Amino acid sequence: MSERQPRVLIREPIAESGLELLRERFDVVEDSDSDLGSIIGEFEAIVVRSGTMLDAELIERASRLKVIGRAGVGVDNVDVDAATRRGIVVANAPEATVVSAAEHTIALVLAVARNVPQAHAALIAGRWDRARWAGIELAGKTLGVMGLGRIGWQVARRALGLGMRVVAYDPYVALDRFRELGVEPATTPEALYAEADLITLHLPLNEQTRGLLGRDAFERMRDGVRVVNAARGGLVDEDALADAVRSGKVAGAALDVFDSEPYSGPLLQLEQIVVTPHLAGSTTEAQDRAGLIIAEQVAAALDGELVRTAVNIPVVEQADLEVLGAFIPLAAKLGRLAIALVAGRPSRIVVAAHGPLSEYDTRLLTVAALNGVFQGRVDQTVNYVNAPVIAAERGIDVSEQRFAASQHYTNLVRVVVAGEGEDVEVSGTTIGPDARLFLAGALGFAIDIELAPRMAFLVYDDQPGVIGRVGTMFGESGVNIANMAVSRTKEGGKALMAFSIDSAPPPELLARVAASGFDESRFITLT
Structure with missing residues (x-):
């Protein structure tokens, strides 16, 4: 009896070229109507767009499923954690819409500069309002680009072609990359606001960027600024924007995405x-490209090959994964900690494995560390194929090191990030049968403390009473210190106090700590 062909369910339409690729090698079923819960268990792969929700319950029923293909960029409609627990690869097509999104952004820039939609609507309504809808030239104007990732880069290139001066803010892009493109770097968002005639957003949406363009930001901008957002809804405080437009502070805005x-x-x-209804990626070319890309990734997963756009599981030997599994979240947290501690733009990242751990495929540790560095700071998902590319695009050199010996621990992971000041080095290990994540070194000190979602680090002169004073400050602010460790270089020298806290420090505590004479005080979130 011939071996059964893997079955692929096409739940939503994709490009014919993608279908043809899959039909050549697999049993492909196009079915958008049947009850998904009753049939999903029959398939090794499923391809969806944004209209199909794959929640944990559906994924649990997918007893044969090996790969979920999302023909597009976002994977919000897929429970990635549930898929990961089941060992199911989730892949998307992140590059498919880059050109389309950049071109739509430029279209919005032109539209808001020349009032094209308004003039069109007036003429359709029978009004010949030439004077009312006179616009501005873009040549010679300054475009502020917030986020110089894949799409921001393409927008900047096109704006330069229009004769614009381009200023960009992205603290995770090396200065050499700015110079290569001919873009001027802004050191802070506020510096960009002060210079830009038009501002376009190309940032991920997270706790730090939600409502980034709010009342305070608008007040810091030039009078008559124009704003464009085709990136993420939620980056702009829509009520604040409406007020800024009514007051005349903002001369116009063009939005493709909304909260x-x-x-x-x-x-x-x-x-x-x-306004446009989330059209940035909606072109025939982008949709066709997404269909073909996801078909290639689904085929790779079913063939046991490298899945270039996997968002959750790299294809590695199971034996390596069993050993490295506990150290992957450790490397991610160390990367996140290192980038939070470094001063200025990162230029080099080193990920090192010490001990028996170094004998395995440590690329997983490198991508985990890079994921910690970049997650929430760049406009794309980081995986172990594209992580070096993301770093290279930002002019950051990435290298791996392996050492058979480990001085104080059986296994140790070390992450070094070089910035504009001194290099920052952090290290850690796992402890116990449940592989708890411990910090072993930071800021030039040996330290031993379990990593937690909220951490604080204080560097100070080693002298009596400091620990008690810190405890009092935190207690009076209602912030509980859950765990603490102290290390010093020598008696009477410099000391490091590292501790985990149960809640975010209020502003008054931050101000009090900053005024207390510590050499360094850092509060860092590692979630």
Whole structure:
């Protein structure tokens, strides 16, 4: 009897070229209507777009499933954690819409500069309003690009071609990359606001960037600024934008994304605002490209080959994964900690494995560390294929080191990040049968403390009473210190106090600590 062909369920339409690729090698079923819960257990692969929700319950029923292909960029409609627990690869097509999104951004820039939609609507309504809808030239104007990732880079190139001066803010891109493109770096968002005639956003949405363009940001911008957002809904405080437009502070805005979609809020009532219904990636070419890319990735997963766009599981030997598994989250937290501690733009990242751990495929540790460095700071998912590319795009050199010996621990992971000041080195290990994650070194000190979601680090002169004073400050602010470790270089020398806290420190505590004479004080979130 011939071996059964893997079955692929196409739940939502993809490009014919992608279908042809899959049909050549697998049993492909196109079915958008059947109850998914009753049939998903029959397939080794499923391909979806944004209209199919694959939650934990559905994934649990998918007893044969090896790969989920998302023909597009976002994977919000897939429970990636549930898939990972089941060993199911989740892949997307992150490069498919880059050009389309960049071109749509430029279209919005032109539209808001020349009032094209408003003039069109007026003429359709029978009004020949030439004077009212006179716009501005882009040549010679300054475009502020917030985020110089894949799409921001392409937007900057096109803006330069229009004769614009481009200033960009992205603290995770090396200065050489700015010079290579001919873009001027802004040291802070506020510095960009002060210079830009138009501002375009190309950032991920997270706790730090939500509502980035709010009332305070608008107040810091030039009078008559124009704002474009085709990146993520939620980056712009829509109520604050509406007020800024009404006051005349913002001359116009063009939005393709909104905090809640479909959008029906007050921005639609303002004639200075251009809106489109999340069209940045909606081109024939982008959709076709996404279909073909995801078909290639699904085929690779079913053939046991490298899945270039996997967002959760790299294809490695199971034996390596069993050993390295406990150290992957450790490397990610060390990367996140190192980038938070380094001063200025990173230029070099080194990931080192010490001990028996070094005998395995440590690329997993490198990508985990890079994931910690970049996650939430770049506009794409980081995986072990594209992590070096993401770093290279930002002018950051990445290297791995392996050492058979480990001085104080059986296994040790070390991450070094070089910035504009001194290099920052952190190290850690796992302890116990449940592989608890421990910090072993930071800021030039040996230290032994379990890593936690909220950490604080204080460097100070070693003298009596400091620990008690810190405990009192935190207690009076209602912040509980869950765990603490202290290390020093020598008696009477410099000391490091590292501790985990149960809640975020309030502003008054941060101000009090900053005024207390510590050499360094850092509060870091590692989630």
